[in-house]
Amino acid sequence: MSIQGSQAAALRWDLSGFGDEIDDDPRVQAAVMRALGASHIEVRSAWGTNIVDLSEEQLAQLKGVLDEAGLNVSAIASPIGKVDVELPVEHEVERLGRALRAAEVLGAPYIRIFSFYYEGKAPEQVREAVIERMAALARRAEGTGVTLVHENEKDIFGDIPSRVADIVTSVGSPALKLAWDPANFVQVGVKPFTEGYELLRPHVVYLQVKDALFADGSVVPAGEGDGEVLRTVEALRDSGYTGFASLEPHLAEAFSLGGFSGPYAFGVAARAFAKVLEAAGVEAG
Incomplete structure (x- = not known):
């Protein structure tokens, strides 16, 4: 076996996923994630309430x-920055506090x-205005031990690689x-x-797992679309990436603040990604 192959075989990524794509009830979310062999969960909402709106008691x-x-949380999937850029800087900084x-x-x-939308x-x-607001958010997070991760998405400023890199x-x-x-790139x-x-890899610390088709933009299981998922996983493997891989299937429905798959489709997405990982010689759990 080559050195590269040995390194690949030794790599293990932490599997996570957006729990609210499974069910509103976090107990159901947790049960499905554990059944899929995941060690983590990504929290966007619970009991139908967005993470930034949960009370202290609910948290x-x-x-x-x-x-x-027995699940750890890989990330808070906040809606911060999914507002119009004309809102005051303090609007999202305050929500980031939550x-x-x-x-x-x-x-x-x-x-x-x-x-930000524009x-x-x-x-x-x-x-x-975007850079001013993103800098303010970063300053708010500095010293907390938490890292903000910008997600590329359509209709926001950071949708294409050049503008993501600019931010x-x-x-x-x-x-x-x-x-x-x-x-989202597709x-x-x-x-x-x-x-x-190549442009963005130096700054990438988190992998969200979904794929899509150029033909109509529809979301499909990882490896079944035009998102070059296997090539990306192989490149991340070769670069020594050992972070999270978080399933966000969007296989049943997608909307402005998230998406939904249900337990069955979420399992379909997990099994599709497992095939990609197997082909790349990466373990996840």
Whole structure:
């Protein structure tokens, strides 16, 4: 076996997933994630309530449910930055405070964020305002022990690789890194690995797992679309990536603040990604 093959065989990634794509009830979320062999869960909402709107009592209850199931939290999947860029800087900084509190209670090392809607304007018109807001969010997170990860997504400033790179390099904070979402790149006409990996890899610390088709933007299980998932996994493997792989299937429904799959489709997504990992010689659990 080659040295590269030996390294690949030794790599193990922590499997996680967006629990609310399974069910509103965190007990059901936890049960399915454990059944799939996952060690972690990503929290976007519980009992139908977004993570930034959960009360202290609900956060404590959620912590108890996950502890009982033996699950750790990989990330807080916040909606921070999914608002119009014209809102005051303080609007999202205040909401980030609530996400940071959730991360503290649940022991999450990462918080997912976005880089603002700007309907009716050109990207260059809002760039300065976006960077100002992203820098303010990063400053708020600095010193907390939590890293913000920007998710590339359609309709926000950071949708294509060049603008994603612009954000993270312009802010230049150790508290702001990147989450990689191949399906979202496909939905804005980008070949993820071919056109974005080399540019963004130095800043990528978190992998979100979903795939999509160029033909109509529809989301499909990992490895069954145009998201170059296997090529990306192999490249991450070769670079020594040992972080999280978080399932976000969106196989039944997608909407502005998230998506839904249900237990069965979530299992389909997990098994599809397991095939990708097997082909790349990477373990996950």
